[in-house]
Amino acid sequence: MTLLYTDPVHLAPTDPSLIAGPDGSWWMFYTQRRAREPDGGHRWVHGTDIGVARSSDGLTWEYAGVAEGIDPHPGRNTLWAPEVIRAGDRFHMFTSYIPGVPDQWAGHPRTILHHTSTDLTHWRYDGVLPLSSDRVIDACAYELPEGGWRLWYKDEAAGSTTWSVDSPDLTQWSAPVQAIGGDPHEGPNVFRLGEFYWMITDDWRGQAVHRSVDLTDWEPAGRILDETALGFGHHADVVVERDEGWIFYFTHRRFGFADGVLDPHRLTDVHVAVLRAEGNRLVCDRNAPVAPNYLAQGEIRCP
Template structure:
């Protein structure tokens, strides 16, 4: 694995997502900036979080901290933002981010997904609070639906009111969303879905808290799970984003807590190459991390500069 980034302020970078800036060509990483050093009650340290930003101008080899996303203020006071999903479509950047009011010492209270837009990745404007399957939804992942599936977009997310299963919603335009129910019917609790298209199939990875589960689909609706979990063990991978890179399956970017005993709150963003091996989507633990290639990345995240 390659360590991409550690948050220099709170040392708690989690839930990374990557997108290429259409004008500058730089790659931007948005992430949840957990407050690893906060010594308040309970799980306050994972609340009151901002969305951090790091930028790479050398195709992912080095990342520089650039502060926090601006314009996300939804209500007065100090509130909580988690798990950004950022994509580009038709000249506009879109962010779907999990939101909780205040700073909580436990896992109680409602949580929602908010929608923002931007012209430059720096200045964000609130659009709406999505009405999805419950009042406890987090971790949006968005992917375009192919014409044979009716076009538009599909969002996957975790519904904590339904056993922390993965649900889905469809949209014709990225603005209005219609919940369609469980995406992985009868499956176990998990979170943080991410989707990749490669080798004639779609692949979804989810965080099961002991590594990542992998699913395969040919239509974005019916999913078959690979046996076991990948990147499990003492310091497992959590909440990943998969970036397609042409004939190679691409890159898997995720976070870990590399010192679970001595510093259990500290986290860092790591990456591994991905490939399909014997029909299974596989992180190449011994592989060399290639540069991020915009010309090989679907327009959702990469594309070409203007």
């Protein structure tokens, strides 16, 4: 596997989202879980900032602090799962928000915040998205071929399934509808590769894959990142160039310790693998080498 990045401060980066910056470098935004948090329970996954790392080639990443000014409320709160896209001359960030620093996973309201920026550094708060419940996380936005945008997300109040809303301008939103039902899952990510649109979702056993020709009707299309020996790949993002993609995902470490970490399972790393469409299936060889400067070659589409 190609190990890309480990957060140098809290040792537990998750939920990566990549975007090409205005200066030509690549930016990775991620949930900065706090593996060294001494308290019990699940405080370590709450009270989190959005971490930032930068790279010129996609293989060597440098920590660039945290996204500043994106918590609109006083005190210490929780920010998860950034989705960063570019629309025209502006960047948009959608983050999952939980008030305070809970010590349990369940039982707390969750909303998705919207921010905009011209430089990926200074962010303006544009409000809370009007979605299907107050238990929503994990936004993913994709530009529709006929114009406008669609945003998918996880609704925990609806069986932890994927829902979507449409917008002509990323400010007005349609009524929510369910996009993918079935067993619980999270972290939807949508992209075009080959002849299909693809949606991958994290069901905690790797990534379930669906494909579509219209971004509306989805059919199951296998699994990726589900090799037990390599560790399941979680909450992924995909960057596409022509007929090839790269999938960025995180794994939990199964071995090794770090000073001040209560449980080594808290330690996570971000990896990358080549992703290809072969007919009606996605193929991902996590052991295949990734070319140097792979993100610096040609025209890149960042879905």
